[in-house]
Amino acid sequence: MGKKSLAIGIDIGGTNTVFGFVNKEGEIICEASITTCAEKDAEQLFERLFTEIDKFFAKYKNDFKLIGVGIGAPNANYYKGTIEAPPNLNWGIVNVFDIVKRYSSLPVILTNDANAAAIGEMTFGAAKGMKNFIEITLGTGLGSGIVLDGKLVYGQDGFAGEIGHTIMDPNGRKCGCGRKGCLETYASATGLKKTVVELAAINKYKSKLCNKSFEELTAKEIAIAAKEGDRLALDAFDFTAKMLGLRLADSVAYLNPEAIILFGGLVLAGELLLHPTKKYMEKYLLNIFKNKVKLLPSELLASNAAILGASALVWNQLKG
């Protein structure tokens, strides 16, 4: 009997880099994590990474064969194979294809983490069988991946899908990108915290959240407060949902997707966010789209989504 195939999924983060061996069914056979050492160069990371991968694979090599390497990373470019000066890695512009070649002859597919999440969702999660959907990753910021006709949209230079950096208000909140009023300054964990501080400054609330600074607040405690009925927390979720729902309605007008799937830390708040976002999205949808677009939570577990998404790059490429 032939050996079974496994894809390597790698997710490069500012603190840790995780990797795993994933089969076609989306089962992670083995996973591990190493520190990224973001202050050093990229070369050292990949050297350590492939040493670990070889070591871990040793015990599987009699039964399995590796078929490709999928990598999710911030500021990654699918076409060029580069990671371009991500804010949390001290790398400059790095060509991942060139570096990986020194350690492995396997085909390498690289994309940014939000796109990897979308491919992961289509291959193993809530978007299985879907041809047209948008994956929104709500974490510290807001990432997005657009799938049309079963393919990820990369656009002319590989940078499509920056919905987090569409502008809600040109005079709005300052964004990390240097501009003002981007969606991710409102609809993200950071945005939710900002909204709590802003609302507490404008209105009178009896809420324990009023005593906290932006730095002290966490999205998790806002969610817990909201579940306990805290008015300030509930209003903050409502405003977040309003901004997100409005932009999702616009996204439907652009792309007419079958579904929009919400992924990431902030979605763990569950119905707290999903319900009002759905309400506002429907409110702002053009008539022909009303009650037709599904708004779904991700079916990828947050704990292994990064590895699954990265490995799905390989499985999805082979399929197409």
Add this chain to the structure above:
Amino acid sequence: MGKKSLAIGIDIGGTNTVFGFVNKEGEIICEASITTCAEKDAEQLFERLFTEIDKFFAKYKNDFKLIGVGIGAPNANYYKGTIEAPPNLNWGIVNVFDIVKRYSSLPVILTNDANAAAIGEMTFGAAKGMKNFIEITLGTGLGSGIVLDGKLVYGQDGFAGEIGHTIMDPNGRKCGCGRKGCLETYASATGLKKTVVELAAINKYKSKLCNKSFEELTAKEIAIAAKEGDRLALDAFDFTAKMLGLRLADSVAYLNPEAIILFGGLVLAGELLLHPTKKYMEKYLLNIFKNKVKLLPSELLASNAAILGASALVWNQLKG
């Protein structure tokens, strides 16, 4: 020698329906127009239309053969072959595929007028050779067609590309779609006229446009006034360009196109609109996109763009 191929291009409008025979090079061999009689049903239009087409084609049939029918129409659905209750036609929902079958055995391709313009631009105009671009049609309203990887984006139900109905301001101007603040209430001939009236009410201008009502104003005279240096007209163009430029910057974040192409009546104002729109688009673009996206005027002549666009549906389909 074999007969040369011609595609039939048909554009159905509220007042007139135009048709023509178009060769692969985008030359219109023959064109004509009949009244749509929009108050009557669709059947009578197609009956008269194909009677005319047969009559006109009689003199070409020794040298040419017809290979397909491309139809551009408001509210047309590419997948279903339907025209669905357009505001300016008293039709309800009509299945064009079924009706045309009675008069012709040629393959029929139907899409809305904005999508037809995009395909026309790609086949015969400024987007020749491009794989990723957005066509914006600025007329009474704002239509758009999105091309990615050389294919028009239809989305799940055939209604993608409604950029004119993305929302600039949820409390903004009332739109014909029943909602508020859609892009087309600002960036269109109608929007430009509204802006003149609004600015004249807010500020003090010495302008002959101040004496005109919304009904009396035309986009053309606003353009003429602007060219003569009229402050009110110039401010109105600037505001129109600001709203359009902002949304085009967002569109780039979604789709990372190579170019955005402006088509339609309002673009005849030339640099009056193009120059400030480019300025605002660049201002609002995310850094990675700055100075990379072309903003171009259409190269389709307004007078025959509808026929070219509709016929291009046939030529483009054959190619793919």
